[in-house]
Amino acid sequence: MLHPIPHDLAQSIPLHTTDELETTRLRLRLFVPEDAGELSLITSDAEVMKFIGEGLPLSEDETRSNLACIIEVFEKRGFGKWAVIHKELNKLIGYCGFASGNPQVGVEIAYLLARPYWGQGLASEAAGACLRYGFEVLRLDSISGVTRPGNNKSRRVLERLGMKYVSQAVYFGYDCVHYALAQSEFRPHPAAYFVQRMDGSRAQRCSTLLHRI
Numbered sequence: 001m002l003h004p005i006p007h008d009l010a011q012s013i014p015l016h017t018t019d020e021l022e023t024t025r026l027r028l029r030l031f032v033p034e035d036a037g038e039l040s041l042i043t044s045d046a047e048v049m050k051f052i053g054e055g056l057p058l059s060e061d062e063t064r065s066n067l068a069c070i071i072e073v074f075e076k077r078g079f080g081k082w083a084v085i086h087k088e089l090n091k092l093i094g095y096c097g098f099a100s101g102n103p104q105v106g107v108e109i110a111y112l113l114a115r116p117y118w119g120q121g122l123a124s125e126a127a128g129a130c131l132r133y134g135f136e137v138l139r140l141d142s143i144s145g146v147t148r149p150g151n152n153k154s155r156r157v158l159e160r161l162g163m164k165y166v167s168q169a170v171y172f173g174y175d176c177v178h179y180a181l182a183q184s185e186f187r188p189h190p191a192a193y194f195v196q197r198m199d200g201s202r203a204q205r206c207s208t209l210l211h212r213i
Contacts, residue, residue, distance in 0.1 A: 018198035019137065021082065021129045024191040028082035028096060028126060030198075031071050035083055036064040038092040042114045051151040052112065070095070079138060081110055084126050086117070093117045096126035098134060098143075102171055105178055107134065108144040111157070123157045128189025131161060135183045137195065145179040146171065155179075162187055 021028040031039075040063040042048055049057050058066065074080035074097075081097035094113035100106065111127050134140045145158040149168060155177065163179035170176065 019133070020196050020198060021133060022087075022192075022194040022196060023125050023129045023189075025087055026122065026126050026129075027085040027087055028129065029085060030074065031067060031081070031083045031095070033064075033067065033071065035092055036060065036067050039063050039067055039083075039095075042092075042094055042112065045115055048112065048115055051148040051154065079134075082130075084111075084113065084122075086122075093122070094126075096123070096130055098130065102146070104169070104171065105144040105146055105180075106142065107138075107140055108146050109134075109158075109161075118153065124160050125189060125191045127157060127161055128191065129193050131181065131186060132188050132193055133195065135186050140183065142180055142182045145181075146176050147179075149175055149177050161189075 018030070020030060037060070040058070040060040043058040043063045043066075044060070046057045049055060070081050077100070079098050081095040081099070083092055084094045084096050085091065086093045094111065094117070096109075096111040099108050099110040102108065109127050109130055111123050111130075113123055113126075131143055134143050144166075145154075145161070145163045147154040147158065158179045161181065162185060163181045164185075166178040166180050168175070168177050
């Protein structure tokens with residue numbers, strides 16, 4: 001379920017709806033409706049969805065509906081979840097970015113990867129780029145990470161990102177653990193990092209390199 005961004009947060013974040021990110025192995029681009037088929041191959045995997053929402057795989061229609069929400073929210077808020085593309089394979093392997101539907105935790109990092117790409121450091125690489133974007137471009141004071149207590153893989157990713165355990169709580173009826181990282185404590189991920197600003201048509205890339213490690 002999507003929840004509205006708090007009004008004061010929406011007013012304080014600069015809009016960068018055409019930004020895309022790139023790391024050593026990944027490109028994080030804006031989603032398009034045509035991604036529904038590839039995304040559904042990931043969200044139909046019960047193991048991938050075990051700790052997300054009701055913990056059940058999604059049908060293609062459910063995935064298509066969720067994808068439409070992701071695209072709409074990104075356009076309205078100026079930030080959200082990017083499609084994660086494996087550069088070498090030129091393949092969509094999941095998403096990574098930000099969610100902000102829970103006013104108790106503020107902006108949080110969100111990621112999902114297809115199971116064949118687990119255990120390769122790709123979640124940390126994508127999330128590390130998003131954290132840097134959140135602190136340097138969106139100018140966030142802190143970013144949270146929320147997952148289920150039993151999701152040890154996700155918890156390890158959050159800890160590798162430098163996030164600190166805050167508390168265990170119930171959010172929207174689910175038992176969760178809350179991690180957080182302050183801007184002052186952030187240390188960039190060692191992977192290469194670029195921000196590419198699109199021209200608004202989503203078709204041509206600007207040649208200017210805005211950020212790089």
